[in-house]
Amino acid sequence: MGLTVLTLPRLGETMEEARVTDWLVAPGQTYARGDVLLEVETDKTVVEVPALASGVMRAHLVGPGDIVEIGQVIAEVESDTVAALLPKEGLTELPAIPTVVDVPKKPPTAAASAGPNLRASPRARRMAQGSKLDLQSVAGTGPRGRVTGADVETARQVKPRIAGMACDRQAAGAEAGTVLLLHGLFSTRSAFVGLSARLARAGVQVLAPDLPGHGDSPDASGLAQIEGGLADLIDATAPTGDLYLVGHSMGAILATRLACRFGDRVKRLVLLAPAGLGPRMNQLFLDILCNAETPAALRRGMSILGAGPISDAALGLELAMLRKHRASQLALARELSTGGVQQIDIADELDAIATPVRALFGTADAVLDWQDSARLPVRAAIHLRAGAGHLPHLGAEAIVEEMLFG
Numbered sequence: 001m002g003l004t005v006l007t008l009p010r011l012g013e014t015m016e017e018a019r020v021t022d023w024l025v026a027p028g029q030t031y032a033r034g035d036v037l038l039e040v041e042t043d044k045t046v047v048e049v050p051a052l053a054s055g056v057m058r059a060h061l062v063g064p065g066d067i068v069e070i071g072q073v074i075a076e077v078e079s080d081t082v083a084a085l086l087p088k089e090g091l092t093e094l095p096a097i098p099t100v101v102d103v104p105k106k107p108p109t110a111a112a113s114a115g116p117n118l119r120a121s122p123r124a125r126r127m128a129q130g131s132k133l134d135l136q137s138v139a140g141t142g143p144r145g146r147v148t149g150a151d152v153e154t155a156r157q158v159k160p161r162i163a164g165m166a167c168d169r170q171a172a173g174a175e176a177g178t179v180l181l182l183h184g185l186f187s188t189r190s191a192f193v194g195l196s197a198r199l200a201r202a203g204v205q206v207l208a209p210d211l212p213g214h215g216d217s218p219d220a221s222g223l224a225q226i227e228g229g230l231a232d233l234i235d236a237t238a239p240t241g242d243l244y245l246v247g248h249s250m251g252a253i254l255a256t257r258l259a260c261r262f263g264d265r266v267k268r269l270v271l272l273a274p275a276g277l278g279p280r281m282n283q284l285f286l287d288i289l290c291n292a293e294t295p296a297a298l299r300r301g302m303s304i305l306g307a308g309p310i311s312d313a314a315l316g317l318e319l320a321m322l323r324k325h326r327a328s329q330l331a332l333a334r335e336l337s338t339g340g341v342q343q344i345d346i347a348d349e350l351d352a353i354a355t356p357v358r359a360l361f362g363t364a365d366a367v368l369d370w371q372d373s374a375r376l377p378v379r380a381a382i383h384l385r386a387g388a389g390h391l392p393h394l395g396a397e398a399i400v401e402e403m404l405f406g
Contacts, residue, residue: 002309003058005317006075008040008068011047017069018042022121022148025057027190028197028397037075039121040068055079059190061317064150076190076314120147127152163232166216167209168193170200171237177267178238179404180230180258181208184249184275185332186289186322188215191248195397202401204244207237211251213328215321220328223250223335223344227257234262241265244404248272248393249368250336256346259355270403271359272393275336276346278372283340285367286333290326295319304366306389347375357381358403360396362388 008018018040025031025038036048037057059076062068119140120128124147140147161167168189179199181192189208199206212229213220220226234243243266247255252274259266275281288301295315302310302318310318322329337343350357357380361370367390373382383403385392393400 002079002311003307003314004077004079004311005061005073005313006037006077007071007313008074009049010070011040011049012042015042015070017067018047020062020064020066020068020074021046021146022064023060023123024121025051026123026126026197027057027059028194030054030056053079056194059193064148073313073317076317121149123149124152162207162209163229163236164218165209165212165229165233167207167233168196169208169237170196170206175241176204177242177244178205178207178234179244179246180234180255181206182230182245182247182251182254183208183211183214184251184273185336186214186329187248188321190215191391192246195246195393195400198397198401199404202405205238207233209233211254213325213332219325220332222331223254227254227261230254230258231261234258242267244268244270246270246272246400246404247274249275249390250332252276253336253344253346256349256353259353260349264354266353266355268404269353269355269357270400271357272400273361273365273368273370273390274346274359274372275342275368276344277375278369279342280340280369281337281342282367283337286337289322290330290333292319292322298322304389305391306362306364306366307391307394350380351377359383360385360392360399360403362390362392364388365390365392 011018021039021041023038024036031037031051032054033051035051037051038049039046040049056078057075058078060074061076062072062074068074127149141151162169166189181189181196183189183191189210192208196206196208209230210217211220212218212226243262245255245258245266245268247253247270249272252271253276255269255271256276259269282304285301285304288297288304292298292301295312298315298319299310302315335343357377359373359376359380360383361373362385363370364387370384376382381403383399385396385399388394
């Protein structure tokens with residue numbers, strides 16, 4: 001599958017724009033051709049928007065209440081239609097790691113009470129269930145009083161920013177534990193949409209912020225400032241209870257420092273292709289991502305990640321986000337690596353903590369060397385994904401869940 005975007009189609013002769021009423025396919029969910037992805041309201045009626053090809057929903061780029069014009073980008077998805085347009089010799093299928101043990105899953109939270117006659121969208125019901133919210137108490141603003149996802153969002157008073165960061169929060173109750181997902185340099189919280197949805201179903205609170213200097217968060221002055229902001233985020237959303245930290249690449253450095261800071265509260269530290277263990281980092285990759293001015297240049301850099309094909313539209317969105325935070329990301333890149341030499345070493349910090357550590361590496365990682373895993377503590381559990389690149393967790397959400405709770 002390849003990454004691409006969906007746009008709003010014309011659903012009527014006189015239609016020029018529509019208001020999004022509700023999404024029926026959540027991030028991380030697989031859908032088939034013909035499935036209804038979302039509902040929109042035109043000047044005449046509420047209509048359904050079907051999928052023209054099968055795929056996996058990665059991120060909603062518009063939400064309930066947004067006015068969307070014909071042809072405007074509404075979602076980011078993975079679809080076979082992108083891969084079909086590319087030469088076969090440019091694609092490599094990544095083998096999956098077999099599951100060798102059955103891992104007990106945490107029981108799901110009790111469903112929110114909602115009578116059979118209550119009009120509520122599937123998304124609203126899922127959100128209410130995750131928040132232990134009674135849908136009967138929510139005022140519906142949709143057609144004929146239907147409760148929408150936006151109504152539930154308002155009712156549970158989830159702020160769009162926490163500790164100054166844009167943050168997706170799926171709250172099943174912090175008493176069951178909180179998972180914090182930290183993306184890498186040049187990425188955003190959307191990299192974890194599939195994993196976030198999966199973990200939320202396990203009954204824990206899930207936090208996936210855009211790190212400062214990325215996505216919809218403000219710019220950053222350095223890793224120390226980001227670490228402080230993440231500590232504030234934890235204090236604001238999970239002042240007590242168990243913590244489970246997941247960090248990818250640069251995010252692994254931050255997750256390790258937070259594990260040192262929060263001590264015994266951290267029950268598991270999961271590192272995904274972690275930086276800060278070996279001597280070298282691919283300087284060409286850093287230079288391209290820090291300086292790309294055209295989609296063609298960015299495509300060359302993205303190919304080093306080993307994430308598979310990406311559509312022109314998705315590439316354009318990625319380039320716009322990189323330009324937005326270029327100064328911050330350039331500074332962070334220099335803090336991580338100079339001349340291809342890593343400037344940060346987290347091995348001693350990992351040795352000093354008692355937290356169980358598990359790490360996942362791709363053996364085809366072209367950004368970092370998976371053999372840096374040898375510098376992890378002896379007690380750490382190391383998982384190798386054959387043929388995977390610098391995003392070993394991509395398509396391996398079940399494996400990461402087992403690493404967290406197994």
